[in-house]
Amino acid sequence: MNELEVRELRYFIAVAEELNFSRAAQRLQMAQPPLSKAIALMESRLGVRLLERTTRQVRLTAAGRVLLDQARLAVDAVHAAARRTRRAGQPAPRLVVAVKPGGDAGLLREVLAAYLGTDPHLPPPEVVVGGSGEPVAMLRDGRADVALLRSPFDGQGLDAQTLVVEPRLAVLPAAHRLAARRRLRPADLAGEPVPRWQGADPANAAYYAGRDGAGDGAGAGDGHPNPNPAPAPAPAPDEAPEGPLVASVEQFLEVVALGQAVGFLARSTTERHQRPDIAYRPVTGLSPSTVVVAWPEASRSAAVAAFVRAAHDVAARHPGHLTALAL
Incomplete structure (x- = not known):
């Protein structure tokens, strides 16, 4: 079987990001020999070289770069599944909205009010304000359900709708x-x-x-x-x-x-x-x-859908934002 385990993906991510087995082992709080053996076994099972190793440096191969991108997504997805499952089982679920300061073009308060007015049975929103890059990370790892973002951002695995230009x-x-x-x-x-x-x-x-x-x-x-x-x-x-x-x-x-x-x-x-x-x-x-409302592409949440509709409706009432490029 060629399937990889989450544990192995974490090992590979550490090595690929550090490009040094000693530092990766320290980061993972394990000894270096079993880490080296785990990476070698991954390469053997996949039938490709993931890393070019010399006595002086470690470099990713083309296959290794692909695996690094996919491994990050897979590990994030596992974390997100666990977090969203735990949150869904809470007695009082909430819709977590992520945004960074100034990242909403001044629309967030109106969007929240519009969302709350759609259906009294929807979970209440909880806004989390993070630093640069945090809202995207929160969407990926399950800490947030929806976010207001400014492009450019890594949209892999996300759906998005433009609100403001x-x-x-x-x-x-x-x-x-x-x-x-x-x-x-x-x-x-x-x-x-x-x-x-x-x-x-x-x-x-x-x-x-x-x-x-x-x-x-x-x-x-x-x-x-x-x-x-x-x-x-x-x-x-x-x-x-x-x-x-x-x-x-x-x-x-x-x-x-x-x-x-x-x-x-x-x-x-x-x-x-x-x-x-x-x-x-x-x-x-x-x-x-460009300001967008973004959410995980696999989301089937009625609350997320209601928030996205509210964001779209609020942005539509601000045509000045959408025609601002003519300034």
Whole structure:
């Protein structure tokens, strides 16, 4: 039999992420010899090499990269099944909604009110506010039932419906030489330091730096976002010097106000963060910000369906958001 066990998948994920058997064994709190033997047995049963090993390094093969992607999904699915089963058996089930600060384009309160008005028998919503990347992780591992997300994000295993498409604005110090302009182009900002967002993968890093190309953050034309835009080629060092590392909008704004970097924020976010030492300016050709409601594609929850309908209905009453690209 070639079926893999969850335990083996966890072993492989640790080795593939660490690319070092000693560190992976420490992470798994086990000895290295049985870990090496388990990986060798996996390769034997699958009939393919997963790792290229030398005395100096460990590298994933093409087959190993595929297994890493699929193993992460499988382990997440097992955790999610257990969590959702336990939650479904609770005397008072709840609908857990995940969102990060500013990730709802100002719609969440209305959506919650609309959801509560649909059916008094639906479970009450519980909103969990997480950091960057957390809402997606919560959907995958079963801690959340539905989420409001901004693209780009890894949409594998998720269904999503676009709610809001809004422009992003350049964020500049009020005294910046470009702050006197009414409208900018991406080329105007070439050579300006751009902050590095904590935990951002290459697609998100390109998006935050305005290097993902116009339109990559918009819907794909079928009501679903394009969560995995092709990352733009990395610019030359003199085109986008690295700015400070930031982990929140508030930290980002402080960095900009101090003249250490410039960047971009969605229009609804800028409206909530008006400051005399910050200037916001439209940028022609910059990709927009897309807000979606997302849920696990295998979900059959009536509560999730009701929340998605409520989110769609609320967004439909805000046509200004959906036509914001004409700004």
